[in-house]
Amino acid sequence: MNQNIMPASKMGFGCMRLPLLDESDVASIDIELFKQMVDAFMEAGNTYFDTAFVYHNGASETALREALVKRYPRESFTLATKCLAWAMPDGESAKNCLDVSLERLGTDYVDYYLLHNVGGKRTAKFDEYGMWDFVQREKEAGRIRFAGFSMHDNADTLDQLLTAHPEMDFVQLQVNYLDWDDPHNKASRLMEVAQKHGKPVIIMEPARGGRLCNLPPQAAQVLEKAAPEAGQAQWAYRFCWNLPGVLSVLSGMSNLQQTHENVASYRDNVPFSPAEQAALDEAVAVLRSLASVPCTSCNYCVKGCPANVQIPKVMELLNLEAMTNDHQFVKDLYSWQTAEGPASACIQCGACEAMCPQQIDIINQLKRAAEKYE
Template sequence: MGYVGEDIPKLGFGFMRLPLTEADGAEVIDIEQVKRMVDAFMDAGFTYFDTARGYHGGASEAALKQALVERYPRESFQVATKLPAWMAKDADEARSMFATSLEQSGAGYFDFYLLHNLGENRTALFDDYGLWDFARSQKEAGLIRNLGFSFHDKADEFERVLEAHPEVDFVQLQINYADWESESIESRKCYEIARAHGLPVVVMEPIKGGSLVKLPDTVASILHEADRDAPLASWALRFAASLEGIVCVLSGMSTLEQVEENVAVMKRFGPLDAKEHAAIVRAREALDALPVIPCTDCRYCLKGCPEGVRIPVALASLNMLIAYGDEYRAQENYDWNAEGGEASKCIECGACEEVCPQHIAIIDELKKAAAKFE
């Protein structure tokens, strides 16, 4: 017996980082370019589209409607969207997001519907607002075909959520070769837990927000030596797609060229062989050897911080600059995850440094983060 999504082509189109243009003095989604990107994606035989209520300030679902839903037969593609409880002021507003998503996307129903970005203090909101029962009721009404959640936290918390909610049909996890053995993201551990529960996985961030196509020369040379003709993105996509039980591997594509490159890789996709897998292991080891801030995301620093500074987020963003030189991804990570706990709120009390097992000069690093990202 197959699993949910087994027959879906293994590249998914993420609507999180769409191309922008200027209109009336403001940046808006470039719908005409998105249409060309959707056409290239569909023409290549790929069918899975991923959006969310909060992407592009709420405009992503409407862009999906214009570029896809209004232009192709509904049965020819799959739509996934997400409900971000942490964006709502109360349960009523959170539940209303479902109807808004249906209206904005024009999808009629959702092939895959996700409670969005569980983990840390966000998880409790979905219980507090009764969203699990609400989502099940929408599934019973035929408006959701498959119910799941996306997750950003460690493996122990992931296991806890799955034990509390065994009714889910699939999960969405951050998986890429750089984070596979990461102590802060625990990609491998989370993937293995999902498979132990018999759940198929939608992969997000397989290219780490674009960072894995901006590798330092010392790392890129390892992959080029293994296959000089393979684009760096292909290594990341194929690593994720080679795993068992994958629904699809999402790529948040921003240009037609990215779509064309990714569909070319995935149309002729084959799992990594032993030699290729060994090259990725060497590349990961080279990445791990870079002189980054040695934060393991243990979060001891968070417990005593009187200002609630999101210290691990700030350090992770700095590390994206150190390891990849990726200013866009570093800023994006900071903007998404540090809100309310910005580095500039540090009062230099030193409570974090007293408990840091890695003896990081956290106050100095927070000053750097505030200067760079705020």
């Protein structure tokens, strides 16, 4: 692993959920409060800030210019931003994202530039627009220091992408203790693939979008008994900080209290003791027991589906709501994670149920998902 790619610490500041002056306006970032958060983060010795072309409708990047870039020496921090080429109408627009991001950020280079949300049918747009070669040219020009990509997909897809693009410097993946051995997401396999290709990993969703900071009582009590003083977020972050091959662990912070708590947790970070690991394993088992659909993500159902319904993903989201008791969070995930084949596209042919080794009543479960999330 190229040691020059490593930031000063593994604590990353995710700038996707910044504090707002007006909750109805995602661009109304409270700059003065954000400055205090940046100061607390930097004073604790952390340097990694993560944003994207689309966060807060672009205001996240301009907020970083005001709160960070204008107030600290450029060499004292590292910046990451991203391009959603698949959402752009053409290659010129996709490539122009870098120019816009640099202008918004008020800098002439970014440390980490990501091709954002590669995977599935979206990868074709990155290929069509020549984005892989583009980021390498921009590295040579000095406007990008390190190029990578983010993805919400499986380990086989990651392996294929890194085999096709060994020139990429790093990857950004969803990893957390709930997904680690999950049959759908299998975050442990993602980490194994990245390690096989020698790529460091930026971890996103270490707390599963905040869901691991708001556990159901049955799971929360297990962790509280093992470490009464530790917060639920600390359990989630410690799991990720101490994994091998980690470049940075992103934490989306929305207020000053979260910033203080997170930097304090990182300052005190140590690997789990055997007793703590056992408690975490027990908490995960409790969460798994709350799942309502016995899907193992074997994907047999998908192969025979004439409507291309994303059946395993729908089952996963039904289980996620059962485990987290957060309907709105899961509904928001559903809106984009099943876009290629929502539950309502089911024609009730029964091919999936005939193939399912777990004998799940898939048609009824799809009806339930459509009613809940569409």
